Amino acid sequence: MSELLELAVVIPTFNESKNVPLLVAKLDAALAGRNWEAIFVDDNSPDGTADAARAIGRRDPRVRVIQRIGRRGLSSACIEGMCATAAPVVAVIDGDLQHDETILPKMLDALQADETLDVVIGSRFVDGGGTGDWDSDRVAKSAFATKLSRQVLKADLSDPMSGFFMIRAGIVRDLTPHLNAIGFKILLDLMTGSPRPLKFLELPYTFRVRTEGESKLDHVVAMEYLIAIYDRMFGRIIPVRFAMFSAIGALGALVHFLVLGPLFKEGILSFLWATIVATVVAMTFNFFLNNALTYRDSRLKxxxxxxxxxxxxxxxCSVGAVANIGVAAFLYDAKADTWALSALAGIAVSAVWNYALSSRFTWGRY
Known part of the structure; x- marks a missing residue:
């Protein structure tokens, strides 16, 4: 009889084809004598990452692949991978070789030795850990993000931004319906999504220098982190996607006036044509910004x-504008001294209309 599966290592990937065989070899060495599997969750990488993992999986049944078509996002990829195994314990590790796979056995031993322990976290900021080649600016940004995360965390973690951890699979399955799956910080999502404080242990490791592929860190990642914090703090009051859609709509209104003013005041176009041009520019601005941020997980390409x-x-949005005017005019006619409230009501109706229908017909068709 074969030994029972002990551990699933979930590796979310995007354009990491060169690192796949290297990581599997490192896992094989680090987890010698343990019964494990590796699950690569690939967001349809154009460099053939999924095929590279399949090539290994054909000769090594411990290697499995989930190739996601039409959806992206590190947190959601981790959730799919963690829910796709029969192993009682799952680890999450990056595919870029920057996490130290040699501490995986210590993580597993800790969870197997203490049934009350929920999660073991690889930390760069406890004694013995390190950030590798990080410059002072990146260290400062990480410290700020850690401080910000304490607004929503139920635990005093030294490294809540860590993407390297091991957790009991049953906990993940129980929490999945309550996770927001936004951005790159799945650990923060798990820790804040639990109705009870999760018991944790932090083990030190030193963050390695990337040798293959390109870093995924960018300004959008930072934005997604802030969005995830917002969702935990206020998401139950105003859903995060609607809040983002509305905020971008407000920026679009500013763009509208920035275009309208010069075109009309300088006599370039009549007020009607200047308004038409400004409206098209503002809607185009809103569309591309929403595509990049609000609907990043299903963005059009x-x-x-x-x-x-x-x-x-x-x-x-054109129909929404008509609804805005209609509602505002109706309420104003009903009670003329409430022009401001009438205008706000029209804007609110328009915003809900635009959000609901664009979610369905613009980003929901692909």
Whole structure:
């Protein structure tokens, strides 16, 4: 009889084809004598990461692949991988070789030795840990993010931004319906999504220097982190996606006036045509910003998708503008001294209309 599966190592990937065989070899060495499997969850990488993992999986049944088509996001990829195993314990490790796989046995031993322990976290900031080649600016940004996370955390973690941890699979399955799956910080999502404080242990490791592929860190990642914090603090009051959609709509209104003013005041166009141009520019601005941020997990790509999406978005928002005017005019006619409230009501109706229909017909068709 074969030994029972002890551990699943979940590796979310995007464009990490060169690192796949290296990581499998490192896991094989680190977990010698343990019964484990590796689950690569790939967001349809154009560099063939999923195929590289499949090639190994054909000769090594411990290696499995989940290739996600039409959806992206590190947190959601981790959740899919962690829920796709029969192993009682799951670890999450990056595919870029920057996490220290040699501490995985210590993590597993700790969970197997203490049934009350929920999660073991690889930490760069406890004694013995390190950040490798990080410069002072990156260290400062990480410290700020850690301080910000304490607004929503139920635990005094030294490294809540860590993407390297091991947790009991049953906990993940129980928490999955309550996770927001936003951005790159799945550990923060798990720790804040639990109705009870999770008992944790932090083990030190030193963050390695990337040798293959490109870093995924960018300004959008930082934005997603802030979005995740917002969702935990206020998401039950105003859903995060609607809040983002509305905030971008407000920016679009500013763009509208920035375009309208010069075109009309300088006599370049009549007020009607200046308004039409400003409206199209503002809706185009809103469409592309929403595509990049609000709907990043289902964003449209390629010329055809982008053009179709832009066209439907403009149509939806045009109808929303008519609804805005209609509601505001109706309420104002009913009680003329409430012009401000009438205008706000029209804006609210328009925002809900635009959000609901663009979610369905612009980003929900692909």
């Amino acid at each position: 390629g010329a055809k998708q982008l053009f179709d999406g832009w066209l439907t978005f403009c149509l939806v």
